[in-house]
Amino acid sequence: MRNxxxxxxxxxxxxxxxxxxxxxxKTNLLEAIYTIATLRSFRTAKLTDxxxxxxxxxxxxxxxxxxxxxxxxxxxxxxxxxKVRLDGKAVRPLSxxxxxxNVVVFTPEDLALxxxxxxxxxxxxxxxxxxxxPGFLALASxxxxxxxxxxxxxxxxxxxxxxxxxxxxLLAVYDTQLAQLATQIISARQRFLSTLGPELVKAFSAIxxxxxxxxxxxxxxxxxxxxxxxxxxxxxxxxxxxxARDLASQSTQLGPHRDDVVLELDGREAGSFASQGQLRAIxxxxxxxxxxxxxxxxxxxxxxxxxxxxxxxxxxxxEYLFHHxxxxxxxxxxxxxxxxxVLLSRDRADYRIQAGQILQ
Ligand SMILES: Nc1ncnc2c1ncn2[C@@H]1O[C@H](COP(=O)(O)OP(=O)(O)OP(=O)(O)O)[C@@H](O)[C@H]1O
Ligand SMILES: [Mg+2]
Numbered sequence: 001m002r003n004x005x006x007x008x009x010x011x012x013x014x015x016x017x018x019x020x021x022x023x024x025x026k027t028n029l030l031e032a033i034y035t036i037a038t039l040r041s042f043r044t045a046k047l048t049d050x051x052x053x054x055x056x057x058x059x060x061x062x063x064x065x066x067x068x069x070x071x072x073x074x075x076x077x078x079x080x081x082x083k084v085r086l087d088g089k090a091v092r093p094l095s096x097x098x099x100x101x102n103v104v105v106f107t108p109e110d111l112a113l114x115x116x117x118x119x120x121x122x123x124x125x126x127x128x129x130x131x132x133x134p135g136f137l138a139l140a141s142x143x144x145x146x147x148x149x150x151x152x153x154x155x156x157x158x159x160x161x162x163x164x165x166x167x168x169x170l171l172a173v174y175d176t177q178l179a180q181l182a183t184q185i186i187s188a189r190q191r192f193l194s195t196l197g198p199e200l201v202k203a204f205s206a207i208x209x210x211x212x213x214x215x216x217x218x219x220x221x222x223x224x225x226x227x228x229x230x231x232x233x234x235x236x237x238x239x240x241x242x243x244a245r246d247l248a249s250q251s252t253q254l255g256p257h258r259d260d261v262v263l264e265l266d267g268r269e270a271g272s273f274a275s276q277g278q279l280r281a282i283x284x285x286x287x288x289x290x291x292x293x294x295x296x297x298x299x300x301x302x303x304x305x306x307x308x309x310x311x312x313x314x315x316x317x318x319e320y321l322f323h324h325x326x327x328x329x330x331x332x333x334x335x336x337x338x339x340x341x342v343l344l345s346r347d348r349a350d351y352r353i354q355a356g357q358i359l360q
Contacts, residue, residue, distance in 0.1 A: 019335075104294065108307065121261050288328060306333070306335070
């Protein structure tokens with residue numbers, strides 16, 4: 001897969017530290033683990049990108065041991081095809097593949113989120129909500145479908161393909177469906193955030209020990225100042241009120257697809273006010289908080305993939321981070337360019353990674 005040579009790895013139960021120079025395959029290794037667990041990559045939307053240049057296929061697999069039960073997860077990638085097996089057999093429905101093997105990944109790209117686009121933050125939030133409540137995925141894809149259909153009606157109305165009465169009738173149907181799904185989506189996101197919130201505060205203070213508080217606030221035109229989500233009937237009404245505007249812009253202007261989650265430091269928008277190191281601490285705190293709440297929700301701690309631990313945190317903060325990680329249960333895969341950045345003295349195995357090969 002990518003630049004990784006065929007390899008077999010028997011990782012330790014706790015900390016596995018991969019040390020290597022730039023471009024040696026550190027992120028590729030974490031991507032491989034992430035892909036086996038989620039059937040997606042955190043770097044690309046096209047899984048075939050993972051096939052090594054010049055090769056015709058990539059094969060990934062993991063033996064996962066949990067409560068003395070062994071399960072084998074396998075993914076074979078070829079151009080235009082993805083084959084998935086669980087314990088050697090095809091998986092139907094595919095949802096059976098998920099749930100037994102959860103991962104949380106932190107990559108340097110996550111640092112851009114507080115300053116990035118709302119769309120990126122929504123996707124980030126939704127990944128968390130989905131891991132927390134697997135039913136969220138179906139909800140989100142139903143919403144997407146209805147939204148797309150509604151938007152295409154708005155477009156066809158604009159092009160004069162559909163008559164006024166027809167448009168009214170169709171929109172009435174889609175508004176009802178969209179409103180129903182919208183309240184459910186916002187509620188699910190809020191459930192996730194309100195469970196995450198206290199853990200985020202705790203993790204941030206464990207990592208920084210500054211007395212500043214980290215937070216994540218959901219921003220939506222469909223949530224009032226007390227955090228109460230508008231019921232479906234109200235959303236439907238608001239969609240009806242906004243119909244002329246939506247017809248003019250040929251797109252749906254109101255809904256969870258326009259919402260945002262703002263990361264905060266002491267009540268101020270972190271994207272505008274936090275330092276680089278503070279942003280890193282906030283995002284790391286978010287990820288470790290996610291580990292905690294997923295561990296609680298599913299009864300076992302997910303695997304943490306921590307890419308590119310660097311010297312961006314000051315030595316004290318770096319020490320607190322590892323102190324905090326050591327206090328959590330679960331397996332971690334950590335990559336770095338210098339092993340001295342990883343301040344763990346116990347339960348660790350170090351590997352060198354060089355030109356796609358892992359040397360122990
Ligand atoms: N499909 C592919 N086939 C072969 N090699 C690939 C493929 N995709 C990426 N590579 C190569 O993999 C190499 C290692 O990439 P990777 O991102 O894992 O490095 P890294 O060790 O994480 O480096 P850094 O410290 O810079 O983050 C790069 O040289 C890249 O060109
Ligand atoms: Mg990398």
